Amino acid sequence: MMLGVVRRKVVREAASATVSGCSLRRVKSSAPAVFRGYATSGKEALLGTTSRLVRNFSSHGFVGQSTTLRSTRIIVSCVEHMDSPVQTSYRCYSSETGEAVEAVVPFMGESITDGTLATFLKQPGDHVEADEPIAQIETDKVTIDVVSPEAGVIKEFLAKEGDTVEPGFKIAIISKSDGVAHVGPSEPTSKAAPAKKEKAEEEKPKEEATTKEKPKAEASPPKEKPKAPSPPPPRPSASEPQLPPKDRERRVPMTRLRKRVATRLKDSQNTFAMLTTFNEVDMTNLMKLRTDYKDAFLEKHGVKLGFMSGFVKAAVSALQSQPVVNAVIDGDDIIYRDYTDISIAVGTPKGLVVPVIRGADKMNFAEIEKEINVLAKKATEGTISIDEMAGGTFTISNGGVYGSLLSTPIINPPQSAILGMHSIVSRPMVVGGQVVPRPMMYLALTYDHRLIDGREAVFFLRRIKDVIEDPRRLLLDV
Numbered sequence: 001m002m003l004g005v006v007r008r009k010v011v012r013e014a015a016s017a018t019v020s021g022c023s024l025r026r027v028k029s030s031a032p033a034v035f036r037g038y039a040t041s042g043k044e045a046l047l048g049t050t051s052r053l054v055r056n057f058s059s060h061g062f063v064g065q066s067t068t069l070r071s072t073r074i075i076v077s078c079v080e081h082m083d084s085p086v087q088t089s090y091r092c093y094s095s096e097t098g099e100a101v102e103a104v105v106p107f108m109g110e111s112i113t114d115g116t117l118a119t120f121l122k123q124p125g126d127h128v129e130a131d132e133p134i135a136q137i138e139t140d141k142v143t144i145d146v147v148s149p150e151a152g153v154i155k156e157f158l159a160k161e162g163d164t165v166e167p168g169f170k171i172a173i174i175s176k177s178d179g180v181a182h183v184g185p186s187e188p189t190s191k192a193a194p195a196k197k198e199k200a201e202e203e204k205p206k207e208e209a210t211t212k213e214k215p216k217a218e219a220s221p222p223k224e225k226p227k228a229p230s231p232p233p234p235r236p237s238a239s240e241p242q243l244p245p246k247d248r249e250r251r252v253p254m255t256r257l258r259k260r261v262a263t264r265l266k267d268s269q270n271t272f273a274m275l276t277t278f279n280e281v282d283m284t285n286l287m288k289l290r291t292d293y294k295d296a297f298l299e300k301h302g303v304k305l306g307f308m309s310g311f312v313k314a315a316v317s318a319l320q321s322q323p324v325v326n327a328v329i330d331g332d333d334i335i336y337r338d339y340t341d342i343s344i345a346v347g348t349p350k351g352l353v354v355p356v357i358r359g360a361d362k363m364n365f366a367e368i369e370k371e372i373n374v375l376a377k378k379a380t381e382g383t384i385s386i387d388e389m390a391g392g393t394f395t396i397s398n399g400g401v402y403g404s405l406l407s408t409p410i411i412n413p414p415q416s417a418i419l420g421m422h423s424i425v426s427r428p429m430v431v432g433g434q435v436v437p438r439p440m441m442y443l444a445l446t447y448d449h450r451l452i453d454g455r456e457a458v459f460f461l462r463r464i465k466d467v468i469e470d471p472r473r474l475l476l477d478v
Contacts, residue, residue: 126153315342321459343396
């Protein structure tokens, strides 16, 4: 009974009682000692002076109205310092907005300031898990995934494909709620049904009127005026070139990786005084070494023995014999590098990438083959990181895998030289005074003639030839 008195007093005198700046809008009661519903416009509300704080619940949660299962709030009301018992009631409330998080562009690397939003992997309304990729961004070097920070449903995208984005740019809004649609009270839906019926009844007479008018229109079709003959197309002059029609051409924007590769190659051509020297190598002994030990090598190390590891070891030996090839020009100085990081050019569907084998001079054949397989797989899948492509003191490009017989590779800045491998072709060679078929490969070394003289370049390429033709030199260091 005492609680009812307090309730009436709150309704009459404290219609806008506040706690921490939040107002109490409406208190509805149907029994003296039972609380039926609540409505607030803030996060906290105080019910008179004899109840606890009620937190985080929405309006229209009264008995007799339908609610959703989106969220359930527990409202605990008690009367302190009185004889009235503590009463606990449970009500379902629906959140109209729910909590939302934003997916932003991650940090893309020290040398990358922006990227292009290439594609969305999800669509609005799709459910995503935490750390699940929802979009891909193409940069000058790699493709980066934008992941969802929380599990939820994608509400909307804040950017579109092709936009240029920077780290921290908002890509999408993700609702952390379960995505169940809000269900309103039963009364508005019941009122909406008759309104739909009235609209349907109003549309029926209109349709009947239009059907009655159609026969009249069909009975008297308008007479068409004879068209004037179109003038003949002008004949092209004999000197005018016949260009292909535009509908047989396609214009596709370049990817950022392709534009970056094009810029770097052109800068290399404009900066370096490039010169290429050639030689040929007999692959007989290296192929025999591979044939004899490939099964044992695979069984012990779990990776196949290829030709690339032999050329990497040969390049390391040649760089150690000619340190100037491993150096680079920096302004008016020459920087000699006492370490050997070999870059391997890998062609991917999106463009050319050059992952780096770090510390190649300290690795054996098996370690080199494993590292090449890991980096090549990442490059093909587009998951290679920027750190795995940064640096490098010398580059090897194997155009032979595509059937190239001879080429002049372009230096990968800021390096000073690049080795080009080519396809293996059986050609007649003179061995011991006799002409015999031999598996031969052309080698090409492009170098910066500002730093490397022809003498060092020829000695460098000759060292690679000697090691490939007789791999035992690596064991004896001769």
